[in-house]
Amino acid sequence: MKQINKALMIVVVLSMASACTTQKKRSDMSALGELYHNTTAYYNGYFNADELITASILTLEQQHEDNYTKLLPMFEYTAAENPQAVAPDLDEAIKKVSIVVNLHRYSKWTDDCYLLVGKAQYLKQDYESAEETLRYMANEFTPEKMRKREGASKSDKKVSKKKSSKKKSAKKRKKARKGSKSKTSKEKEKARKQYNKAVKKARKKGEKAPPKPEILQSGRDKEEAAPQDEEGKNDKAKTAENKEEPTDDKDGFLKHRPAYQDALLWLARTMIERDNYDAAQFYLAKLEGGTDTYSDIREQLPATQAYYHLHRKEYGAALPLLEKAIDEEKERKQRARYAYIMAQIYQMNGNGQEAYTAFERALDLKPGFEMEFNCKLNMAQNAWASGSGSSEEAVANLEKMLKDEKNKEYKDQIYYSLAQIALKAGNREEGIMNLKQSLKYSTKNVAQKAESYLTLAGLYFESEEYVPAKNYYDSTLMALNKADLRYPEVERKSKALVEIAANIKVIELQDSLLRLGKMSDAEREALALEIKKKQDEARLKELSEKAKATSAPGPGGRRTVSAAGPALQKESSFFAYDDRAVKRGAREFERKWGNRQLEDDWRRSNKRETSGIAEENTEETPVASPTVLTGDEVKKYLGNIPESDADVRLAELKIQEALFKLGSLYRDRLQNLPKAIATLEELDRRFPDNNYELECWYQLYLAYADMGNTAKSQFYADKILDKYQTSKYALVIKNPNYVSELADEEHKLNTYYDQAYSAFSSGRYQEAYQKSVSAKEQFGAGNSLQPKFALLAAMSTGNLQGKDAYVEALREVVARYPNTPEQLRAKEILRLLGESSASLPGGAREEIEQYKIEDDDLHYVLIVFKDQNVDLNAAKVAVSDFNEKYHKLERLRISNIYLGESAEDRLPILVLRRFKDKKEAMKYYDGTKKNSGDYIDSKIAYEVFPITQNNYREVIKEKSVDNYRVFFEANYLE
Incomplete structure (x- = not known):
């Protein structure tokens, strides 16, 4: 066996x-x-x-x-x-x-x-790759092609079987012929011998020869008949065999279903992510209309169709599909999610009653504590919004939730909901207070924190309190996800308020200092004492809270004296850590001394007889605020008060500048014309004949014109024409075409510069130089492009007269045009010339501006280390491990180079090759930021730069990444 x-x-x-x-x-x-x-x-x-x-x-x-x-x-x-x-x-x-x-x-x-x-x-x-893969599969594995392949395979097998059968038949025929031939030959030989004997006998007797036996006459026919009969039998057997061939193709224990329909469903989802809605709708319609669509695929269609409409922000169209999805979905938590989304859509549409019902439906599905809590939270709000309950009842329900210990981690959300109710009721102050409470109790819910910050920022922005609005917008940016659609608007407002908030602070500070300057010494001292008192109270409160935190009782009422594990914690013998001993001592004290107030010298009947010697106190405790402050202490608390006329004048100049800038910013950045007008008129009223009078009046002229107030606009126009009739603003007011004429002049200037620059680029340095130096005469020394002409003239000089003249001309540009891009560029060229004596102006310019935008070209990634002594091998290992973990299929190669003119300047760089385009390289870059814990040690200073092959060659030529860094930040970090 x-x-x-x-x-x-x-x-x-x-x-x-x-x-x-x-x-x-x-x-x-x-x-x-x-x-x-x-x-x-x-x-x-x-x-x-x-x-x-x-x-x-x-x-x-x-x-x-x-x-x-x-x-x-x-x-x-x-x-x-x-x-x-x-x-x-x-x-x-x-x-x-x-x-x-x-x-x-x-x-x-x-x-x-x-x-x-x-x-x-x-x-x-990676939706682009997913689309390619799924499209290929949807095209190559259609039911028709699968049937065709299966049929071809069966046909091939039949042909193969037929060939095998023919071979077997041939062998049988050959064998049959061989056996038949052997038998017939013997019989014929015997018959021939007998026939020959009979012939001899007949001849001896003189008789005729007998006729030939039948076997000698038709032997060949008989030989051929036998094989033919055999072949016929074989053909019949073959036909029977073909009829018996099985046509089923069973999978046995490996049940298999074609994945074509699954591919169509995932392809539809991919098309939704790619915003190719027509294609998504096509695939979904194909599955929905198919008579042979599998039941589980059909069950997933409503959810995918709802996702399609939500992605397009067609919320109303998504509602009936979400209802169907709930009916089809088998997983309870997912059904609850769909119900919650329905409730949110009803809430967005202002349908509080339907929202309440949907939240209740989601709650009944028991999706988990967090969603259940949010359902209850929203139900409390929607009961009031739908009219089925009052705001007082909603607030009472939310306050009840606040007291529930289970909701301790969710207080931020409860306070946010209370704020929403207060704001809808028009109670702005209470709303702000609740929002600040929401932030106070915020622990780990960053998304909620962002919402509270953003709501506060919006409230302060609406009330034109731009300093707190700026601060809250900044905080919002720290908490808000960059993928959030509101992020760009928040960022825009934050940037717009930077200068506005700064100028408001300048005005508030200088105004407060001027007010202090008008106070008497006694008033200043009293104010300083008040400030000190508040600071001391704040410090006492802080120390008290710290003391409470350190002496907070641990389990069983005992103070926690160690954070170590159980093995390291021993029972203390100190009496105050024993609750029973403390209580026993308190009873004995009360029996002997009575219920005495806790104060110094509690044992003495006459407190005035106490000794003046105080016990040493090792803990730092703030003492009571003194009633008298020195002059230096007053200055410490009140700042530098302007006392002389010069100090007062300087403070007023700061206010004038800030008011003018603020008025202009209100108009240009925020388009807040009323606020701009109020600020500029305050400047004009408080400081007549100020340094910004002309510009202030012109801004008021424009602001009133924008508001359609012709009378006030004309009022300021007349003031300008009366006092500043030769100014450019007066010319603009008198000649409406003056601005367009200026624009024509500016166009001529730009065209002239383009001609000069073209001459330089073409190597016609003499022509470029002549045009550059002539620009001052043709367009005036104050023309807007004069710094550019000066730099171009310097670069032309270098090509015509050599390095020394070039350096001298560049130094003149640096001296004459401070705080301009041309000055910075001239300084950079001088630095490059100092490091590389072979650099000439055209070449130097190329070293600065040679980088090209090639988003679709092949990219590398550079990892630049700022420390020459970095362990490059360890860094390589870290990068290699990261690539193996997150980019295994890309097969990235790592090499290293060094950049720098001298040994002291050389920096180690890792080069990663290669990425298909900018998008793929930036995906790697973003991955290093999101998963920095798996990348190079954070203690090592390094920078990561995606770069094209051509730009990489330019970096190698420069032997520095300084210029490329500027290019990268401008063109990659959008």
């Missing part, structure tokens, strides 16, 4: 080994071979890749944190901020199924493998 089992095992192994040959045609594979390829493809590669993708989806879902103040994403894994975190696992999955496709091309799981590749790319948010 054992021998039989061994023999059987050998046969199976040999059969599988023969089936492993990847070069075989599918028609050449046996049933056992097909079984081997299908089994190996599924369990060796596909199954493991599918498990990796499932785990990656779970990781992305856990990574995402829902922001309940915004519309929730339908699928958490699509909203993950850092998909690079799962890139290593997804790359491994792609690698596994790629191997499956190569080794088991004819297995039934090839289409599923392509599907997994597309899903992995989708989860990495």
Whole structure:
């Protein structure tokens, strides 16, 4: 028996080994071979890749944190901020199924493998690659093509079988002929001998020869008849054999379903992410209209269609589809998410009653504490908004939630909801107070913190309190996700308010100092004492809170004296740590001394007889504020008060400048014309004949004109024409075409400069020099492009007269045109000339401006280390490990170079090759920022620069990345 089992095992192994040959045609594979390829493809590669993708989806879902103040994403894994975190696992999955496709091309799981590749790319948010993969699969694995391939395979097998059958028939015929021929020959030989004897006998007797026996006459026919009969039998057997060939193709224990429809569904999702809505709708309609669409695919269609409309911000159209999705979805938490999104949409549309019902529906599905809490929070608000409850009831419910210990971590959200109710009721101050409470209790919910900051910023901005608005916009930028659609607007307002807030602070400070300057010494001292008192109170409060924190009782009422583990904590013998001892001592004290107030010298009946010697107190405790301050102390608390006339005049000049700038900024940056007018008129009223009078009146003239107040606009026009009739502003007022004439003049100037620059670029240095020096005569020394003409003249001089004249001309540019881009450029060229004596003006200019924007070209990534002594090998290992983890499939190569003119200046640089284009290189760059913990040690100072091949060559020529850094920041970090 054992021998039989061994023999059987050998046969199976040999059969599988023969089936492993990847070069075989599918028609050449046996049933056992097909079984081997299908089994190996599924369990060796596909199954493991599918498990990796499932785990990656779970990781992305856990990574995402829902922001309940915004519309929730339908699928958490699509909203993950850092998909690079799962890139290593997804790359491994792609690698596994790629191997499956190569080794088991004819297995039934090839289409599923392509599907997994597309899903992995989708989860990495590489939607372009996902589209390519899924489109290929949708084109190559259509049901028609799959049937055609299957039919061709069966046909090939039939042909192969027919050939094999013919060979067998031929062998049988040959064998039959051989046997028949041998038998017939013997009989013929015998008959011939008998016939010859009979002939001899007849001749002896003189008789006629007898006729030939039948066998000697038709022997050949008989020989051929036998094989023909045999062949006929074989043909019949062959026909019967063909009829018995099985037509079923069963998968056995490996049930398989074509992945074509799954691919269409994921392709539709990819098209939604790519904003190709027509294509997405086409694939969804194809699945919806298909009569053979699988039931599980059909169940996913409503959710995908709802996602389509949400992506397009067609919220109303998404509602009925979300309703269908809830009915079709099997997972309870996902159903709750859909219901919550429906509630949010109703809330956005102002339909409080429907929103309340939807939130209640989501709550009934028990989605988890966080969503349940937010459902209750929103139900409290919507009960009031829908009219089914009062604002007082809503506030009472929210305050009740505040007291619930379970909601301790969610106080920030509760206070935010209270603020929303207060603001809707028109109670701005209470709303602001609750928003600040929301920020006070904010712990880990960064999204909520951003919403509270942004709401406060908006409130202060609306009330034209621009300093706190600026501060809150800055805080918002720190907390708000950069992918948030509101981020650019917040950033714009923050930048617009920088100078506005700065000038407001200047005015407030100088005004307060001027007020202090008008006070008497006694009044100043009293104010300084008040300030000191408040500071001392704040310090006492801070020390008190610290003391409470350090003496807070631990478990069982005992003070926690050690943060060490249980093994290091010992029971203290100090009596005050024993609750029973403390209580016993308190009872004995009260029995002996009575209930005495806690104060110094509590034992003495006459406090005035106490000794003047105080016990040494080792703890620093703030003493009571003195009633008298010295002059220096007053200055310390009140600042530099302007006392002389010169100091007062200087403070007033600062206010004048700040008021003028502020008025102009209100008009230009915020388009707040009333505020601009009020500020400029304050300047004109407070400081008649100020240094900004003409510009101030002109700004008022424009502001009133913009508001349509013709009378006031004309009023300031007349003032300008009366007092400043020769000014350019007067010319503009008198001649409406003056601005266009100035524009024509400016156009001529720009054209002239372009001609001079073109001459220089073409090597006509003498012509470029002549045009540059003539510009001053033709357009005046104060023309807007004079610094450019001066630099161009200097560069032409260098080409005509050599390095010494070039350096001298550049120094003149530096001296004559301070604080201009041309001065900076001239300084940089001088630096380069000092380091490289071979540099000439044209070449120097190229060294500064030679970088080109080539977004679609091949890119490298440079890692520039600022420390010459960095351990380059360790850095290489760190980068290599990062690449292996997050960019395994890119097969990036690392090399190192050194840049610098001398040994002291040389900096080590790692070069990563290569990336398809700017987009791919920037994706790597962003990944190093998001996953910096897995990159180079943060203690090492380094910079990362994506760069094209051509720009890389220019950096090598320059032997420095200084100029490229400027180019990179301007063109890559948008």
